[in-house]
Amino acid sequence: MALQSLDIAKRSATTTESPQARKTLEVAKLIDVSKCIGCKACQVACMQWNDLRDEVGTCAGTYDNPRDMTDQSWTVMRYAEVETEERGLEWLIRKDGCMHCEDPGCLKACPAPGAIIKYANGIVDFHQENCIGCGYCVSGCPFNVPRISQKDSKAYKCTLCSDRVAVGLEPACVKVCPTGSISFGSKVDMQELAAERVTELKERGFKNAGLYDPAGVGGTHVMYVLNHADKPALYSGLPADPTIAPTVTLWKSVAKPLAMAGMAAAALGGLFHYVMKGPNEVSKEIEAEVERELEGEK
């Protein structure tokens, strides 16, 4: 594994164990939605760093532009105007993108070996050269993040700037953020930073403020500080309790091992049959008889 720049924790469609001995620092990005002004500097920095340029979109009456994530827009700001009982009309802005789950649904669903990698530091990365474009990662993702490119039919999403993190830098969106709404560091530090901010928000009257680090996917390496953590759906449909779809779990955790056991049993059965009974041989007499019958038919 001489070429690796980061230790691999999990690899799609691979049953061999990844090396586990080294313990690298677990990183996380914390997005404090209460500090975000929706300037979209993160969107621009993401495109600049990753050499992406989306098409110029059209205005649909909101600030959402582009209106959804694409293969060229790995992160988008989502603007929600909601009315809450406590505070009346509120403008809730959320930076949407890959959450880098501890238990990634995309990786679980992916049938292409090595197309999706989870690094030991927590980053979930897509390797387009191994991607077969089947789109299973899209249905496997509880946050609806991966997008299939129209150009090359391969899946793309936020890499948490794995190339920057690998050399010890912060992701591009984190660096650029002018209000300090996005932070990056070790996961433990980010949880502590979030706890401090949550206390502050509670003092300021957001009694339901909290950290969004959903346990249903084993926690995430992109976390949110929400001022309404009791209702994540207010933030343009952030799922309250995201889990990997039961069909993916059923297929990969039940059906696939059963099928593998079935294949092994068939192979073993075949071997035993060969050893015990041997090949099915036809005696000379029967062969001659059959040939006579065939000639008779003609």
Added chain:
Amino acid sequence: MQLSRRQFFKVAAGGLTGSSLVAMGFSPTAALAEVRTFKLARSTETRNTCPYCSVGCGIIMYSLGDKAKNAHAEIFHIEGDPDHPVNRGSLCPKGAGLLDFVHSKNRLKYPEVREPGTKEWKRISWDEAFTRIAKLVKEDRDANFIAKNADGVTVNRWLTTGFLAASASSNEAGYITHKVVRSLGMLAFDNQARV
């Protein structure tokens, strides 16, 4: 295709062996995964100031090559300067997109003039531009400078020309710009020194 019973078994056994090997992890693809190579590794870093607004954020421009004689520099990435006291690495969306501003087809790269009565912009040299500006400034000032107002009070003002100076200038540059413009008696004036 005609398959005998025996051939069918052979094909089935071959398929089963192949898929079992893959399922057991003996995959033919190399088990390597590497992140995208860090694109700034040996590029040349040049410090500058964002040209947009008067906040004057520090930026670092990354260009191809190491300034060797035969290497032609080309800016391929720009991001905030973490050591700059104003922005400490951060940028606004306009500053973050500066690379496309540098490479824009519409970028103005040399002085142009549209003389009275024409529709066309004409390219001129910097010398021609400075001479033209100085000549017109003097003409206008000579014609419209007000030394004393109606009450005979000395005012020394010149109201018919305005001056828009650089936004991202240092204290010293701002001081000099201010001196020059105010010495001429000009009142309509905006630059970094306003902030």
